[in-house]
Amino acid sequence: MSELSEIAAKLAALSDDELVAVLHAATAGRTAFWAVNSALGEMAAVHHAELVDDVSPATAPSPTHDSPGAGGVSGQVGSGFTVPVVPGQPTGMPGRPGIGGYSSAGVPTFESVRDKVEQRFGTAQGMGELDRQTPAGRSADEQWEAREKAARERLDRIRKSLHGNDTDNS
Incomplete structure (x- = not known):
């Protein structure tokens, strides 16, 4: 202590x-x-x-690093002022939700992913409904229903033959 x-x-x-x-x-x-x-x-x-x-003996402090008239200035635009440090978030840390559906680390938020999935699902449903409204879509639906009806009738005949009811002459 x-x-x-x-x-x-x-x-x-x-x-x-x-x-x-x-x-x-x-x-x-x-x-x-x-x-x-x-x-x-x-x-x-x-x-x-x-x-x-x-604290950090390997790093020597530089008293003139921020001075605008420091020697060796290359003449580039903005070389006379410093840019403040933008803190970055380490990987693996939960981030604050950002603007536009992404966290500050660039990871999509749960809400933005859910919204995209719902939007795509709605688009797919709408496309299916529109396809059924076209002549080709109606024709495909009619063909499907005709096949389903034929398959049910064939299944009923097979069941009757297995039970020995196909000798009924009605």
């Missing part, structure tokens, strides 16, 4: 920018904290928080 209180005391002694950088580095790669990490990333971009040396 004393280790936790020591860590809490050290975190409390940090400035806001340093605390944002430490928490951002601590939540990186943890799928359960993706929302916290995204929010901390936005805060770091807004406040230009520098990374603390003991």
Whole structure:
């Protein structure tokens, strides 16, 4: 328990920018904290928080990365300003429903899939009804009914012959 209180005391002694950088580095790669990490990333971009040396020693902070007159500018359009970080949702995480029937990760929502299936079913039903209204459709229905009637009559004769009732002369 004393280790936790020591860590809490050290975190409390940090400035806001340093605390944002430490928490951002601590939540990186943890799928359960993706929302916290995204929010901390936005805060770091807004406040230009520098990374603390003991948090990420392999990354050297660059104090001139946001300055518009930095040396080596290629003259491209928009090279003088930074684009804010757009947090992406890790794979395997449930997403918020998006606009247009897709989640923010690009996966179709259940409601949009259900609506598409219902629309296709309705279209297929309507096409069937329209087909039956044409002369060719009516002819096919009449042929089907004639075959069904002939099949029933043949089945009745077969049943009568199996029961010995075919000797009846009516």
